[in-house]
Amino acid sequence: MDSYTEHKRAEKLEKxxxxxxxxxxxxxxxxxxxxLEDMELMKEAGVNxxxxxxxxxxxxxxxxxxxxxxxxxxxxxxxxxNGISVDLATATAxxxxxxxxxxxxxxxxxxxxxxxxxxxxxxxxxxSPNYRRLAGxxxxxIAERYKDHPALAMWHVNNEYSxxxxxxxCDTCAKAFRKWLQRRYTSLxxxxxxxxxxxxxxxxxxxxxxxxxxxxPTLRNPSHVLDxxxxxxxxxxxxxxxxxxxxxxxxxxxxxxxxFMGHWKPLDLHKWAKSIDIVxxxxxxxxxTDNSRLPNALDHDLMRSLKGGSPFLLMEQAPSQVNxxxxxxxxxxxxxxxxxxxxxxxxxxxxxxFQWRQSLxxxxxxxxxxxxxxxDAKSPALTRSRSRVYEEVARxxxxxxxLKSISGxxxxxxxxxxxxxxxxxxAEYEPRPNGNIGYRDMISDYYRYFFxxxxxxxxxxxxxxxxxxxxxxxxxLYMLKESFTPKIEHFVREGGIFLCTFFSAYADESDGxxxxxxxxxxxxxxxxxxxxxxxxxxDEFVDLVFHELSVSDKRNCSDQEKPGxxxxxxxxxxxxxxxxxxxxxxxxxxxxxxxxxxxxxAVTKFNIGKGSSYYVATRPEKAILDAMLTGVCSSxxxxxxxxxxxxxxxxxxxRDSKSWLFIINTTNQEQHIRNTHYAGKDLLSGENLTLHDxxxxxxxxxxxxxxx
Ligand code: GAL
Numbered sequence: 001m002d003s004y005t006e007h008k009r010a011e012k013l014e015k016x017x018x019x020x021x022x023x024x025x026x027x028x029x030x031x032x033x034x035x036l037e038d039m040e041l042m043k044e045a046g047v048n049x050x051x052x053x054x055x056x057x058x059x060x061x062x063x064x065x066x067x068x069x070x071x072x073x074x075x076x077x078x079x080x081x082n083g084i085s086v087d088l089a090t091a092t093a094x095x096x097x098x099x100x101x102x103x104x105x106x107x108x109x110x111x112x113x114x115x116x117x118x119x120x121x122x123x124x125x126x127x128s129p130n131y132r133r134l135a136g137x138x139x140x141x142i143a144e145r146y147k148d149h150p151a152l153a154m155w156h157v158n159n160e161y162s163x164x165x166x167x168x169x170c171d172t173c174a175k176a177f178r179k180w181l182q183r184r185y186t187s188l189x190x191x192x193x194x195x196x197x198x199x200x201x202x203x204x205x206x207x208x209x210x211x212x213x214x215x216x217p218t219l220r221n222p223s224h225v226l227d228x229x230x231x232x233x234x235x236x237x238x239x240x241x242x243x244x245x246x247x248x249x250x251x252x253x254x255x256x257x258x259x260f261m262g263h264w265k266p267l268d269l270h271k272w273a274k275s276i277d278i279v280x281x282x283x284x285x286x287x288x289t290d291n292s293r294l295p296n297a298l299d300h301d302l303m304r305s306l307k308g309g310s311p312f313l314l315m316e317q318a319p320s321q322v323n324x325x326x327x328x329x330x331x332x333x334x335x336x337x338x339x340x341x342x343x344x345x346x347x348x349x350x351x352x353x354f355q356w357r358q359s360l361x362x363x364x365x366x367x368x369x370x371x372x373x374x375x376d377a378k379s380p381a382l383t384r385s386r387s388r389v390y391e392e393v394a395r396x397x398x399x400x401x402x403l404k405s406i407s408g409x410x411x412x413x414x415x416x417x418x419x420x421x422x423x424x425x426x427a428e429y430e431p432r433p434n435g436n437i438g439y440r441d442m443i444s445d446y447y448r449y450f451f452x453x454x455x456x457x458x459x460x461x462x463x464x465x466x467x468x469x470x471x472x473x474x475x476x477l478y479m480l481k482e483s484f485t486p487k488i489e490h491f492v493r494e495g496g497i498f499l500c501t502f503f504s505a506y507a508d509e510s511d512g513x514x515x516x517x518x519x520x521x522x523x524x525x526x527x528x529x530x531x532x533x534x535x536x537x538x539d540e541f542v543d544l545v546f547h548e549l550s551v552s553d554k555r556n557c558s559d560q561e562k563p564g565x566x567x568x569x570x571x572x573x574x575x576x577x578x579x580x581x582x583x584x585x586x587x588x589x590x591x592x593x594x595x596x597x598x599x600x601x602a603v604t605k606f607n608i609g610k611g612s613s614y615y616v617a618t619r620p621e622k623a624i625l626d627a628m629l630t631g632v633c634s635s636x637x638x639x640x641x642x643x644x645x646x647x648x649x650x651x652x653x654x655r656d657s658k659s660w661l662f663i664i665n666t667t668n669q670e671q672h673i674r675n676t677h678y679a680g681k682d683l684l685s686g687e688n689l690t691l692h693d694x695x696x697x698x699x700x701x702x703x704x705x706x707x708x
Pocket of ligand 1: 159160284318323355364367
């Protein structure tokens with residue numbers, strides 16, 4: 001794309017009605033008198049942005065060359081007239097029945113060879129030539145129709161790619177997989193060697209012998225499985241790129257998104273994000289448990305990280321309950337607002353709901369919406385529409401207008417956490433040494449510390465630059481990419497702190513164990529080698545003792561303990577390793593104190609160049625991990641934005657020379673914060689905060705302080 005068009009696209013991104021507020025709107029389910037009422041209610045609720053047409057393929061196209069845009073023309077005009085911009089879908093997520101009747105290749109097939117039928121939604125083979133062709137035609141027809149429409153603000157390609165069909169195993173995919181493999185390995189000999197096909201008589205003598213990793217009597221080849229995960233993520237990405245290229249050609253100035261699903265294993269989102277103008281995602285935390293706050297925050301931070309810290313859109317959240325859990329708890333009064341602020345505080349430039357008006361028919365009729373059942377225009381609508389849920393939606397909409405100035409603001413982070421999809425896939429091949437530990441659990445263990453201490457983090461892939469970070473953590477990095485090793489070495493030598501955990505750098509990119517043993521090429525950076533792994537049963541623990549744990553952060557220990565060194569005892573769970581330091585100057589910070597690894601290193605530190613690397617050979621209990629991380633952080637100049645009581649989240653966003661501090665009291669009690677060391681003005685209440693003020697937070701209070 002030339003720089004003029006790039007500039008136009010950037011201009012259009014800036015012109016979006018940020019902060020966006022609205023949701024999925026499905027007017028095709030309603031009569032036109034309801035549309036008019038919707039316009040009034042949307043304006044009242046501060047809605048300025050809606051997603052249109054996501055599941056409308058069958059409504060728009062009834063045959064190969066037969067399109068009907070009449071209803072969409074009307075609603076696009078109506079929305080524009082009411083000052084509401086449109087995130088227009090390409091409508092390719094759900095294929096109409098007539099397509100399946102005509103084209104067999106559109107059906108996806110599962111690993112057992114069974115066809116996955118239509119009659120629900122989002123059922124298609126990503127490599128189907130007919131699906132790709134028809135989806136491209138539809139995207140082009142919609143773009144041609146609306147490319148100059150003033151309501152068009154953004155493209156919404158497809159919807160939640162891979163949501164229901166994570167992978168397809170049909171013959172078309174088999175063919176495409178062979179081609180993908182030929183590009184990756186160039187010769188069959190190479191492939192055989194990377195996949196280790198001398199094992200179990202799996203050697204391939206002809207490319208045609210290779211099939212997708214379908215159902216087998218016992219364990220499948222892990223390298224084959226890993227490559228198929230890569231191939232599927234790429235195949236689905238190709239579906240997106242096919243539509244994206246058409247849209248880019250027809251409307252180069254309109255930004256393009258597709259909505260992700262946060263913690264979602266099938267797609268390598270770091271790779272995807274490169275071809276997306278603005279990241280958007282759908283968040284459905286379980287409101288019945290406070291435990292959903294952390295994973296939800298993690299996903300927001302991950303989404304913000306995908307484009308190096310750029311703002312994202314929260315494309316969907318439920319105004320109250322969903323319909324797909326076993327018991328669907330509502331968001332209690334105030335909860336929607338707290339979740340919404342959690343998103344904004346972590347980088348969202350917009351809050352959108354699924355959906356605007358609750359469906360009367362179909363599988364989602366019990367999913368909440370901004371306008372509840374019973375608010376039909378034929379009933380005394382304008383009274384019924386103002387439900388508890390709607391009132392809260394409207395309150396948030398009003399507040400969004402007060403926060404306009406923060407749009408585009410980013411969150412600087414000193415801490416990077418490696419969140420690498422290929423490493424995740426490889427680490428979770430089943431069975432593995434300890435099936436009780438998942439990749440995400442390990443990420444969460446470390447993330448939890450930063451979340452609860454109000455320290456911003458950014459997630460990175462192994463491909464990312466480590467520049468700008470002071471501390472990089474790589475939990476459970478089982479599969480190490482060749483290009484990552486020199487990057488870590490450079491990072492540490494130049495003064496960075498690197499920490500990695502057990503079960504890291506065991507395997508190369510095709511899931512072959514490094515011949516030199518664990519942790520492969522990281523041995524010289526970490527200064528150790530691992531002789532043996534000891535996975536622990538759920539009720540087994542290993543004792544730990546730390547003689548020299550340096551706790552230089554005075555905030556987290558009692559008066560008798562500060563300053564200096566502490567002896568701490570505790571336990572590790574799930575895993576330990578028999579570790580040998582390779583050099584005399586490797587410091588053993590913590591030791592195992594039970595089992596046959598007793599007396600062996602559990603946590604080590606090794607100084608190289610201007611920096612150091614840490615290795616943690618077990619999963620320490622929270623108190624120990626906290627003490628360890630506090631020590632590392634404070635010695636690297638990494639401190640909490642603010643010390644807060646449990647349940648109060650603090651984040652920061654900055655743009656140009658301005659910064660906004662978010663303080664969210666997620667508890668239903670008053671909370672006090674002593675000596676805030678910030679001065680500024682709360683954009684919500686208008687109150688001023690002066691330096692060193694104590695702060696009283698009311699239950700579920702939110703403050704957005706524009707700092708002086
Ligand atoms: C999302 C989807 C929406 C709606 C919502 C319900 O996954 O994109 O269309 O189904 O879930 O929670």
